[in-house]
Amino acid sequence: MSKEETKVKGPNGTSRRDFLRKAGSYTAASLSGTAMLLSDPKPAKATANVSWAEHFQKNYRLMTDEEKKEAVTRLEHRYSEEFGKKVEVDDAPAMDGVLFGYALNIQKCIGCRRCVKACVAENNQSRGENQQIEWIRVLRMEKGKFSAEDRDRQGYPEDYGVQVGGNAYKPAGVVLEGQHYYEPDLVPEKDAFYLPMQCMQCEKPPCVKVCPVRTTYRDPDGIVVIDYNWCIGCRMCIGACPYWARRFNWGEPDLPAQEMNPDTHYLGNRPRMKGVVEKCTFCVQRTRKGRWTACVEVCPVGARKMGNLLDPESDVRKVLASKKVFRLRADLNTYPKFFYFME
C-alpha cells in the first residue's frame, strides 16, 4: 500500500472518495452536512467517523435524557476508535446542594506552572508544535514599592510596580500588568509574585450573556460549561471575558493518542474539534465524582483550595471566613467564584 493510499483509506477500508460518493447520494436534508464534510480538512480517518447524527444533534440543554445517552455513547465509540483505547464520556449532571468555589493563596504561589501542565494533561488540550492551548495562565508580577500614603495621594508610584487602592475620588493605580512568558532558571524569584488566572466560573458570566447560540451556560453547581458541538466559533465569549479565560481552537487540536486522558465528560475534557472555544471547567469530570481538580492536586505548595461554597465546613468557606480575600475585577459585577487570599 503506498503512502498516499494509507492516508486516504478510512479505518474500515472505505476511501475518502467512496465515502463522499455515498454521502452525495443522501437526501437534500444532508446537503449542508456534505458541504461541511467537503470543506473539512481533517484526515480521512476522523472524517469517516463523524456521524450524521452528531452533526444534527440538538443543543445539549434541550436534549432529553435518552438523546443525551445516545450522544454520549456515540462519542464514546468514536473516541475509542480514534484514540485506540477505551474512552469513557461521562454526562453526570450537577450535584444537588453544591456550588463550587475556588481559593488561591497568592502569597504561596511560586510560579512553577505545574498547574498549567497538569491541566493540559488532564483536560486533553491541544499540545505540540502547531497549537498549544493552556487554560491556566500564570502572570509574573513585580513587587511594588509604595507606602499606604503614596497609594492614596499619588496613584501610580514613581518606582513602578503593582499597586492597589484608589476609588471614584482617588487615582485608581491598579494595573494588571504581568509577564506571561517569564522563564527564569528557578522560581520563586526574589522580587516577584505570581498570579495564576483561569476561568473564574462567574455567577453572572459575561461570556454566557453574549453567546448567540447559547451553547455556553452556567450549570446549577456554578460551573460555566460549553457544549462544543453547538459552538459556532464566533468567539464573542472570548471578547466578553474580562479574565482572558477562554481559548479558541484555531487549528485541528493536536492530541497524541497515548497522552489522551480517557476519563472524560461531555461538557468538560472530551477531545475538542477545530473551530470551538474551550476553557477551564473546574475539571467537571473529576469534581462531579467527588475528586479534587487536577490543579489543586498538583500544586507543590498547596496554594490551591477548592470546595463547596454552600458547606460552611468546606475549605473555601473556611478561607473566606478567616483570611483576607479578594477577587479580580470585582467592579465588573461578574461575581467570580474564584477567590485569591492572603494570610
Add this chain to the structure above:
Amino acid sequence: MTIYHLFGPVISLCLLAAASVASAAGDTVRKDEKTCFESRKGLSQVRKHEIEPGVMNVKCSPITGGVLFWGDPFDGTIPMGDMPVEADYSHEEAVVKPREPQIDRNKLLTICAMACHNGEYVPYPENKLARPLRMHKDIVPDSMQLKHGKGAIWCLDCHHAVTRTKLIDHYGNEVSFNQSQKLCGKCHGQVYRSWRNGIHGKRIGMWRKGGKKRWWTCTECHNPHDVEQGGRNSGFAQLNPEPAPMLPKGMSNADHERGHGEEHGR
C-alpha cells in the same frame, strides 16, 4: 568494651562509607526518568509503577520531573494516626505518605544511631546550645546552613539524641518522622490550626466532607533546616519552572513584556 573502643570508629567509618555509597547510588537513580518528585525535590520522590494494567501511579513532567497526575491518590499511604486534637481528620479517612522511607532511605539514620550516636561512643552534648559541627558536613549538608528559629534552636531540639530515626517534641516525647506536625505545631500553633482545618498545606483525594484525603505533612513541602530559604522568606525551596506558553503566531520573542513600566511611569 575495649574491643569496641578500638574497632568502633573503624566499624562506623565503614558503615558511613557504605551509607555514602548508597546515597550516591540513590542520586543516580533519582536522575532516571522512572522517579519523579511530588513537592520537595529530592525528599518527596516517587517511583513510577503500574497500579493496574495501563494505569500508572503517577504521570510526571518530562521537563522538570514534577508529578502532574496521580492515578491513585492514595497509593503507598498509611493512616495518619491519632492526633490529640479533634479536627477535620477526626471525621473522615485521613492518610499520609510515610516520611521515614524518604528520610532514612539509605538507612543512614539507623546506622548513625547504632554506630556512633548511641549515647556512649560520641559524648552526649552537655547542653543544647548551638555550636558549629566539626563533622558530617558531607553527610548532613543542611546542618551547615541551619536557619530555623533565628538561631534559637539547634539539632537536638527536634532530633532525638540517641534514637536518630525519631524526632522529639519539647517535652522529650518521641515523635515519628511521619507525624512531623506534632513537633512543628508546638511552636507554629497558628499554622498548625490552619493545617488541621485544611486551609494551610496540601491535600489530595476527595473534596467532599467525609471523603478520603491524603494529607501532606510539614516536611513534604518545607525544608525544616532552612525554612527561610536564604533570607527569601519564602518557605519553599526554588524549583525549575515548567516552560512558558507558546508565543502567539508572528511574535518572535516576549521582550515587550520584560521592560514594562517605563512608559507607564511617565
